[in-house]
Amino acid sequence: MANKCNKEINSFNFEPGRVIARKYIIDKLLGSGWEAEVYLVHERSTGIERTAKFFFPQRNVNDRAVKFYARKLHKLRKCPVVIQYSAQETVTYCRTPISVLISEYVEGELLTEHLNAQRGKRLSPFQALHLLYSLAKGIESIHAVGEYHGDLHTDNIIVQNIGLEYQLKIIDMFQWNDSKRTNIRSDVMDLIRIFYDALGGQKHYAKQPKEVKAIICGLKHSLALKKFSSAGKLRQYIENMNWD
Numbered sequence: 001m002a003n004k005c006n007k008e009i010n011s012f013n014f015e016p017g018r019v020i021a022r023k024y025i026i027d028k029l030l031g032s033g034w035e036a037e038v039y040l041v042h043e044r045s046t047g048i049e050r051t052a053k054f055f056f057p058q059r060n061v062n063d064r065a066v067k068f069y070a071r072k073l074h075k076l077r078k079c080p081v082v083i084q085y086s087a088q089e090t091v092t093y094c095r096t097p098i099s100v101l102i103s104e105y106v107e108g109e110l111l112t113e114h115l116n117a118q119r120g121k122r123l124s125p126f127q128a129l130h131l132l133y134s135l136a137k138g139i140e141s142i143h144a145v146g147e148y149h150g151d152l153h154t155d156n157i158i159v160q161n162i163g164l165e166y167q168l169k170i171i172d173m174f175q176w177n178d179s180k181r182t183n184i185r186s187d188v189m190d191l192i193r194i195f196y197d198a199l200g201g202q203k204h205y206a207k208q209p210k211e212v213k214a215i216i217c218g219l220k221h222s223l224a225l226k227k228f229s230s231a232g233k234l235r236q237y238i239e240n241m242n243w244d
Helices: 060-077 111-116 125-143 180-198 210-218 221-227 231-239
Strands: 024-032 036-043 049-055 084-094 095-106 157-162 168-172
Touching: 024 049, 036 060, 049 060, 049 084, 060 084, 060 095, 111 157, 111 180, 125 168, 125 180, 125 210, 125 231, 180 210, 180 221, 180 231, 210 221
Parallel strands: none
Antiparallel strands: 024 036, 036 049, 049 095, 084 095, 157 168
16 A cells, blocks of 8 residues: 655654565664654564664755764764664655664663652762763763764663663764854753753752762853863763762
8 A cells, every 4th residue: 555645754654564675674663753763673684673763854855964973973983872873775655765874773771761760750969970970971982083962861861781880872963053162062061961850950959969069060051161171071070079
């Protein structure tokens, strides 16, 4: 049966078992956003699981979005916190070429889900500090090559495992028109905001230890960025913290 399409494609609704590009089989939908839908797929030949990001054509004019993601992920391929790019494919949907970005599949839970599962839906100061340290180390590897994430929040961070440190992966890199320096500083504030939210936000801020408040700086950008101009500076600060 032919697919019924509107002028714009805003959903693909691929059913499990559908074969894509003769190489991959759809397993399930993982998520949907403004520019694409993301599916769990597996390779027909090996059974290896992958992530497939199908771009809505009106959000990917001349393949600009796909090229941005592919090039950025390739540039960051040595950053352990970044999901690894695999390949680009093209499929036809409603007689329209659709670009697909294939990348590694990472098991885990979104940081949002992890926090919601905690007692009181928040972390203790030491737990939150371990989280912040792992995030800062990961983002530092991105900043070290002059790049940035651009929109860090708890819905695009995957928690793989928790031990002495959090094992994390980040998804959904963004591209803004501002300078890279501006976006690097924005990443730092996003890290601090995640730390603040993981601790319970405004409701619990007044009772936090002074060491915690010294990092959050009341979420005042001028104060925080004077202390932490990059994720590396934040990581170094945490490593050398003194607790009373």
